[in-house]
Amino acid sequence: EDKVVQSPLSLVVHEGDTVTLNCSYEVTNFRSLLWYKQEKKAPTFLFMLTSSGIEKKSGRLSSILDKKELFSILNITATQTGDSAVYLCAVESKAAGNKLTFGGGTRVLVKP
């Protein structure tokens, strides 16, 4: 059974801090790993990672995948209060169509 574990469960930081979120996974026939941001509504797509060692970047957010060690990290630099959300990691298996297996999420609270 595919499995995704995220850590930490939650964290509180102050504006301007940098946060690093972790995602480890076990999946049969890995296709991709995805990061989403969820703010009390639908998950908003952030990144899709398929290759090891290639950093994806979008503004203050970046993510990288290590397919050998089976984990990914999501970094947020110069955090703002608007970054407060639950960040979800999900993996997709080639064997399962588009079925995603999600981790439990990391709740990030950015204080002014």
Next chain:
Amino acid sequence: NAGVMQNPRHLVRRRGQEARLRCSPMKGHSHVYWYRQLPEEGLKFMVYLQKENIIDESGMPKERFSAEFPKEGPSILRIQQVVRGDSAAYFCASSPSWEGTIYFGEGSWLTVV
């Protein structure tokens, strides 16, 4: 191009009643997925459907839950004889193909009282 549309957005049901959640996929998408998110938990896959076919229902509870995606009209997730533990957010997602990018709807929040 409208996104994935779900309704109702919020639904309150008494224990024992039926809940019907609807999902209209994005235009051109023929693959629909339902996920459930219990309070303070991540999303859990329930079922994957194409038009008139259930492809994968490995995440569906064995009883009281059913899903369909008819040739015409939205996909429907039906929960019979709801219990308090069914209270959750139910998200629908769609994609143009089994490999395409998945887009999520805004979710339907079911509260069972």
